[in-house]
Amino acid sequence: MAEHEGGFKDFFNRHLMARREELKGKVIVDVPAGSGTTSALLNSLGAKVFSFDLFPEYFQPTHIKCQRADVLRGLPFPDGAADFVICQEGIEHFSDQKKALAELSRMLKIGGRLLLTTPNYSNLRAKLSYLLAESERFGSSMPPNEIDSIWMVKPELSNDIYLGHVFLIGIQKLRVLAKLSGLNIEQVHFESFKPTSVLLFP
Secondary structure, three states: OOOOOOOHHHHHHHHHHHOHHHHOOOEEEEOOOOOOHHHHHHHHOOOEEEEEEOOHHHOOOOOOOEEEOOHHHOOOOOOOOEEEEEEEOOHHHOOOHHHHHHHHHHOEEEEEEEEEEOOOOOOHHHHHHHHHHOOOOOOOOOOOOOOOOEEEEOOOOOOOEEEOHHHOOOHHHHHHHHHHOOOOOOOOOOOOOOHHHHHHOO
């Protein structure tokens, strides 16, 4: 689980670069693909990338196709065909996380891997924030609400609504939902060290 704040994108890209030989020639699904930074990197490493997003209009690489798709409605991708599925900062936006994980799992080959990042809801800083303000986002004066939790509504593009961090998830719940979806969490990586967690530990 990577921290949302700071350089998680650089952290994740370094992780991919370190596995470049393993990724070369592999079939990889990138969802949500966002601006396309990761899809472009994977393509440059020799992977065959399939990119999906709720709003592909913001996908920047012109040499890779990004299809409009919603994980919760199912992606236009065959069962068991992906060596890797990448879901960066996506799971906390999905209203039905078990269904989302089952869909991500469906696309993987036997022995395939899901690389997933999400804000760290399990740290002490987030827990203290929730205790004081019913919000896991430390520094936020209000809990998630209908004003700051709807990140995008573009009826001229799609009837879908892109929700913010309404569905933040901790490592234990993620582990259970992953197991129910046919996945096992093998490793947990933390993107950065938070001194506040050490100070709050006592």
